Amino acid sequence: MKRRDCLASGLAWAGLARGQALHASPAAIGFDEGSLPTMYRAAASPAARGIYPALVGAAFAAMRRPCELRALPFKRMLTEVDAGQLIAGAVIRTPEREQRWLFSQPYFLERLAVYSTGALYQGLDSLQGKRVGVIRGWSYGEAFDTARRQGRFVCEDVASDVHNFAKLLRERIDYAVVTELGGRMLQQLAAYEGRVMAGNAVLGATAIHLAVPRTQDGGAALLAAFNAAVELLHRDGLVEPLVAREIAAAAEVARTLPAG
Template structure:
């Protein structure tokens, strides 16, 4: 029954979009997290794995969308204000009070990086300076320890800035996505000087989200879920991920580093 309901919602949304010429959905993504989501140069269009996957799902529904890259805290405020959908966020109890979420469409592995003592577990962060991205959640365990003051977090807009602070001794650890960290460690500035810990911080599901006040939000999310499931069955997701990683890596190499991109 649930499957049939989702298919019906998907068909209804696609027909509505094509028949009524609906206004494009505005969907926001963080601007500084290569290769998953980022802004390339001065253009506001979002690039990366998450925008590509979300855009492909809505294209399958015949629903036009604008994929925008912007600072993460501004993105959160614009979603609360009803101006955007959140294209790639973690589901937290606090956000669930305000937003509706899709099924997870990607699993993001988080790693902890250092230029000294390698990370082995959350207890290693006690009393340390930890670099994070402004406005991000890093899972319930990390967020709870942060609220308790077990360690001090310093926020920036892009992972590269935290890696640079790590090399200058201004941070003890940096939390970043495994895909983003792997890309940065290939740059001459960071190669062989920074390493990921033996243990991952965790694996976090990534969701599309929208305000609870969004008209037709539940049907939109049901249709999106069905479209993503179809992309997965058709084998389109893995090649898309590989292409976006390669494209982000080429940008990094071609422009001499991440700072000139985001």
């Protein structure tokens, strides 16, 4: 099917479903709770905040489909998606996940940087024999994940990027893999400014998707409508202002976090 036909098909589904969607039960969409500024939980609220929830929420609003954006520990979110209790709001596409889930088109491209307080990251060989901080449950691309399984370096799993930055300062790890947007935000905090530096090479760029279990009724149609809505957001120039707004909001939250 041509791209234009896909867009028309998705919009047609959204239009046909519009009357009943306004009264449908909200779609429960899960996000990681500890990845400022892309997705996170603020204070005691279970609602997800950040760039990805805002983008997904805007797309569902364009679809006129009610939704609940929930922030959870990442591994718990994956378990609830497999159980059919949630839609995965922001995940990467892997061969293992493709066996269980259907994926949207990419709606964001996430660049991964490697930060340190000592020798700068130059490539995967820089990590040989080192301690590397990562987010619990995350995949960082085939090359990194394969090197990790081979034992070329030791990964320490934590719940959030700010924990890894604090561990860098205490020399408990040698490197930390952090989303580039998250790293830039944290570098603005007094505790890390001028002390934690990004490497000379990025680890990679990862496409972010919405995903539904293959067993979910209407899942393929929902993804088609979501893809069409995201295209409309880009066409209307709404994505960049939304991203800028969410980075500013997350920076305010980050200033209240302990430095570790």
